[in-house]
Amino acid sequence: MTAAVHALINDNKIEAAMLEIGQAARRAAAELAIAEPGQKDQALRVAAQELRHHTSGIIEANRRDLEAAEEAGKNGAYLDRLMLDPDRIEAIASGLETIAALEDPVGKTIAEWQRPNGLDISRVRTPIGVIGIIYESRPNVTADAGALSLKSGNAAILRGGSDSHHSSVAILTCLTHGLRSAGLPADAIQLVPTTDREAVGHMLKGLGGTLDLIVPRGGKSLVARVQEEARVPVFAHLEGICHTYVDRGADIDMAVEIILNAKLRRTGVCGATETLLVDRNADDDYLSPLVKALLDAGCEVRGDAAAQAADERVVAATDEDWGQEFLDSIIAVKTVDGVDDAIAHIARYSSQHTDSIITECHGTAERFLKRVDSAIVMHNASTQFADGGEFGMGAEIGIATGRMHARGPVGVEQLTTFKYVVRGSGQTRPK
Template sequence: MTALASIKNQDIAAMMRDMGINARKAALELAQVPSEPKISALKAAAAKLRENADAILAANAKDMEAGRVKGLTDALLDRLALDPARIEGMAAGIEAVAELPDPVGRELARWSPEHNGLDIARVSVPLGVIGIIYESRPNVTADASAMCIKSGNAAILRGGSESFHSSRAIFDCMAKGIAKAGLPDNAIQMIPTTDRAAVGEMLKLSDYIDVIVPRGGKSLIARITDESRIPLFKHLEGLCHTYVHASANPQKAVDIVVNAKMRRVGVCGSTETILIDSSVAGRLLPRIAEALVAKGCELRGDDIAQSIDGHIKPATDEDWVTEYLDAIVSIKVVNGVTDAVNHINTYGSHHTDAIIAENAAAATTFMNGVDSGIVIVNASTQFADGGEFGMGAEIGISTGKLHARGPVGVEQLTSYKYIVRGTGQTRP
């Protein structure tokens, strides 16, 4: 269950191959583990997190200090930071995952073709081995481990260098809890090095790893997309939009936009571009701008937006495709819902986009037209979260379309197989 203590003088390729072999063996065993041991393992892991909160915070302090020295932005430091409340949130999230219905072994469909009398059932099964590659958010260690165990999958975790000590401390708690429940050795493993070569070797393990889940910035996703021999659940950047339609309730629009941008600027569900209808921009944009500026947000906008409010600085073409992860937002005045949809589909990342509107027809046009994994009506884009969706947690927000889209919960970490029962039939 524990990762190798050191890889000094070891061959990284051999180490990764051994981890793949061990994970495959564990996955075959995990697939047959019933619900109760998995629930016990996750509850024990949550208890270990609480018991070792001080050690986790001490490890996080090392990462935070290194991050400051490295010059990480405030938003990235916020992603990295842990405190007692966030550790309790991780533990509670693990317990919530534990209590979810078991996604494995469910009969998804059953039928019997008349011409042969076979009894055919489609039954959910684990994917197998999941590789998770992530950057600065140490809570992913807990969330991903919990979800993989719940769904009967083995996991190989590769946290970023920024969160190395924090992730390792969390992993140790998860591993001890899982071991206490008697689950297979190597059900979860963490790569014990920040050497980038380990990622390259991991992406070659198509004989052992069934899917890779990358969570990070453009450069990480681009590298993994180029190098991986393994299918991906892509968690691309959260270039999210909030569109204020002409029919929007003004106070609702102000409240939602401010929350969508400023609740936590460093999360992937933070709104990065505000679109507002030209027919209401003159009277509503100043209210929105004033509320955002009061929260410390920098505003960048097109020519029309600048002419309406003096707080707004000029936006460049680069602003429409930038995930700021900071207290900065771009603003564009649009001519109706079709114009808004076209802008989002041109510049967005297919993550999460919202409309604020009282007009049902406009909301329907927006919902049908926006090509994103999550489309929200009259609520903040910061609800783009597996926990808020009642999934307990998420392993990422998939911006692709194959197999999983939107929040990837325990159900999305399963596939299916066909169980065919006969009574002696032979095919003519």
């Protein structure tokens, strides 16, 4: 970060400062695009060591954020998201090493073919360019998002929440040290040095064409604002309204085990199932054990008439419960008339994040997998597997439910684009 940026911020010239940041990122991106894989990995490994060496300093910075948040009357869950301790800092450091160990996506040939005239055409992965990440209270995003951007050859402009600003600055210092030690530009990962909300508005407008992509990490209102206002592409999901459909052909023991995991393993994640659909034709056998298992595990069940008849603890679902993202120990349960009715319900209410079918019938499963138009469709598995790490991508910057470029978990590969490389021997195009 240049002195010029700080001077502009001090003069309250936020727009000029943000444009300066964008241009510095663009220059850094040009260097990153041709950096050797070893340089990027070294930067990440050195940053990990720095995080470990400066644990106490980071905790001290974090304590200032925590005290301010407490004074502002934030609740316990909020403070917990903000809090850093030695274990969490170690997790951040080893996360950087995990990302360093991933295969480098840049320069990889995705496809290659030869034309009859002898031209060799290949499609080669290249970085996207400059990525803006807008996030809220979790300071670990500073490291994760910065590292994923770097690994994929992109410059990052990080705009963390004002509540975690001191923690983020302390973490960024370690990342910057890593970049310098590897001979990479320090501006490859920049943290917006002001908590003025105006800065976000400038990012959404694209910083004078220097920003190629925005990734919002945070609650629904942040994501909604970014999706509504951004003039550059956005990778995000607004909601995870995930469905699990238990078909007449399901193994009921498997179905019970999966639904308990899909709903209750963690209720606050976007891959948690929010609605259970049960095949009406399997009513007597299936609905009751599924509903009872959820209730016995402490889950509130809001059901249709059939679900209410299955157990007296079930409360009546209202129309608002379908398509509701509870993010809590609450589930909506509906009986449907077979797989096509389930597909129709999902088409209407799903947020196109992750939807799963439980059945032993291969044909029914394939019908569901083909016809449900979500980023992730599953058969006989818990929707909570919707995660870049679980997909084997090593780490993810988020999950996207848009239709273009990246859908599902967004890992380093999804943070790249491509170009065509054409190798000839003097070919000219005939009239």
